[in-house]
Amino acid sequence: METVLSGMRPTGKLHLGHLEGVLKSYVEMQENYRAFYMVADWHALTTDYENPGGTYESSVEMFKDWLSVGINPEKAVMFIQSAVREHAELYLLLGMLTPVPWLERNPTYKEQKQELKEKDLSTYGFLGYPVLQAADILIYKADKVPIGEDQRPHLELTREIARRFNHLYGSGFFPEPKEILTKFPKLPGIDGRKMSKSYGNALYLTDDEKTVEEKARNMFTDPKKTRKNDPGNPDNCVVCAFHRVYNAGNSEAVISGCKKGERGCVDCKKELAVVLNAALEPIRRKRAEVDADPGRVNDIIRDGNSRAAKAAAETMDGVRKLMKLG
Numbered sequence: 600m601e602t603v604l605s606g607m608r609p610t611g612k613l614h615l616g617h618l619e620g621v622l623k624s625y626v627e628m629q630e631n632y633r634a635f636y637m638v639a640d641w642h643a644l645t646t647d648y649e650n651p652g653g654t655y656e657s658s659v660e661m662f663k664d665w666l667s668v669g670i671n672p673e674k675a676v677m678f679i680q681s682a683v684r685e686h687a688e689l690y691l692l693l694g695m696l697t698p699v700p701w702l703e704r705n706p707t708y709k710e711q712k713q714e715l716k717e718k719d720l721s722t723y724g725f726l727g728y729p730v731l732q733a734a735d736i737l738i739y740k741a742d743k744v745p746i747g748e749d750q751r752p753h754l755e756l757t758r759e760i761a762r763r764f765n766h767l768y769g770s771g772f773f774p775e776p777k778e779i780l781t782k783f784p785k786l787p788g789i790d791g792r793k794m795s796k797s798y799g800n801a802l803y804l805t806d807d808e809k810t811v812e813e814k815a816r817n818m819f820t821d822p823k824k825t826r827k828n829d830p831g832n833p834d835n836c837v838v839c840a841f842h843r844v845y846n847a848g849n850s851e852a853v854i855s856g857c858k859k860g861e862r863g864c865v866d867c868k869k870e871l872a873v874v875l876n877a878a879l880e881p882i883r884r885k886r887a888e889v890d891a892d893p894g895r896v897n898d899i900i901r902d903g904n905s906r907a908a909k910a911a912a913e914t915m916d917g918v919r920k921l922m923k924l925g
Contacts, residue, residue, distance in 0.1 A: 603628050603779070604741035606637035606680065609657035610647070613664040614801035616794040619783045619844065624745055626669045628779075634675035635739050635907060636665065641680050641687075645728045646711070646718060655679075662896055664804050667886035672899045678907035679900065680735065685911035689734040689918060690727075696763055697730050705729055706752055733757040737764075737773045738911045745779040754778050768921040784844045787837050791819045805886065808876050815872040820864045827863030838867045846874045 605628075607621060628634050638658045644651060658679050665677060680686055702708065708726065736744055736757050746754055754776065761773040787793065788800025795801060802814055818838045824831035833839035833854045842850045853870070856862035889896060919925055 600631075600633045601742040602635065602739055603632040603743045603745065604635045604637065604736050604739050604776075605745050606639035606642065606735060607661065608639050608643045609654060609661050610643055611657065611796040612801075612803045612805060613661065614794055614796070614803045616786045616801070617664075618668060618804060619786055620747075620781065621745075622665070622668045622670070624779075624781055624783075625665070625675070628745065629671060629675040632743065635741070635910075636670065636675050636677050637735060637907075638662070638677075638679045639735070641731065642728060645722075645725045645731075646715060646720065648722070648724065649718075659896065659900070662900060663886060663889045666889050666896070666899070667804065667882050669885075672903060676903050676906045676910075677899060678903040682900075682904040683738075683908045683911050685738060685908065685915045686731070686734050688915060689738050689911075690731045692918060692922065693734055693737075693760055693764065694727060694730050696767060697727075697733075697760055699726075701756060701759065702726050702729060705756065707749075729753055729756050730760065733760045736776055737761055738914050739907075740774055740914060741776045742774055743779050744776050745781050747781055751778065769917075772917060772921060784840075786844065787840055789814050789818045789837060791837050802875070804879065804882055806879070807883070811875050811879065812872040815868045815875065818868060818871075820867075821857075824857070824860075824864065827865075828860045830860040831857040831864075833857050836864075838864065838871055841871055841875065842867065845878050846871065 605621070605625065607617070613622070625634070625636055638661050640654050640658055643654060662677060666672070670677065703726070708729075711720065711725075732753060733756065736754075737760070744754055744757075758775040761775050765772055788795060788798055789802070790798065790800045792798055792800060802811065806814070815838070818841070819836070820838055821831040821833075821835045823829070823835075836857070839850075839854055839857060842853045846853065849870075853862065853867060857867065
């Protein structure tokens with residue numbers, strides 16, 4: 600069975616964008632791969648090193664969300680990155696052989712420095728985070744990594760680092776991981792921008808029925824459709840974007856009615872709230888079970904950390920021998 604590795608930063612509550620973009624694929628992959636799912640708390644520090652408070656609590660909440668959507672700790676190794684110190688050791692050793700120009704050409708490095716101007720990202724940790732990312736992947740000898748199209752340069756850098764290590768120390772020790780390109784519907788936030796906690800426009804997995812109804816009422820619609828009988832443009836409507844994903848059986852009728860001016864935005868929003876709450880109900884039910892047994896969550900975290908550490912230690916034994924470190 601091939602190994603897959605993926606991680607998420609614990610930067611806040613998970614929302615429907617995470618569900619469609621990451622979590623549903625996690626549930627599928629655990630059936631077909633030796634799956635390692637990592638809460639990437641060290642990665643969170645690369646941009647939020649000034650405010651690390653609450654990282655562990657956010658990590659625990661992420662575990663609860665994972666469990667609530669169907670990730671099974673008996674099928675997947677769920678762990679916290681910082682609990683497996685071998686990641687840091689491999690990060691250090693891979694950093695010794697990674698040329699600086701490889702990191703400086705990383706497009707995400709340039710983009711985030713431009714986008715996050717309010718933060719001081721002129722740090723070694725931010726420049727070198729792709730090496731930590733490579734260590735996360737290689738320490739489990741992952742064959743596959745699920746990524747979006749924009750993350751391809753990161754994975755190619757991991758392959759380059761693996762090739763360089765293999766050339767210098769041990770041919771074939773690290774596999775060159777291949778991508779699993781994740782194709783998922785792009786869900787906008789309720790205001791039409793990217794769904795994000797920082798924008799205050801997200802629908803969270805933990806939202807109750809009334810909150811979902813309120814957020815559906817506040818969703819942006821086609822600004823040119825001011826009256827019910829006006830023909831609308833579904834491509835400019837957040838509500839229609841959600842209908843396409845969560846109301847697939849009736850979305851064509853919704854969109855057709857919008858275009859023809861046969862449906863008003865209020866009706867579309869009410870119907871959307873119903874289907875969204877139906878989709879979230881099993882997640883809410885499972886989350887209530889998880890919250891009722893915090894001891895089990897702690898046991899799952901400890902067990903996952905231990906299983907990940909065992910696999911990582913085996914890899915590091917081989918790395919040290921190849922690098923003549925004992």
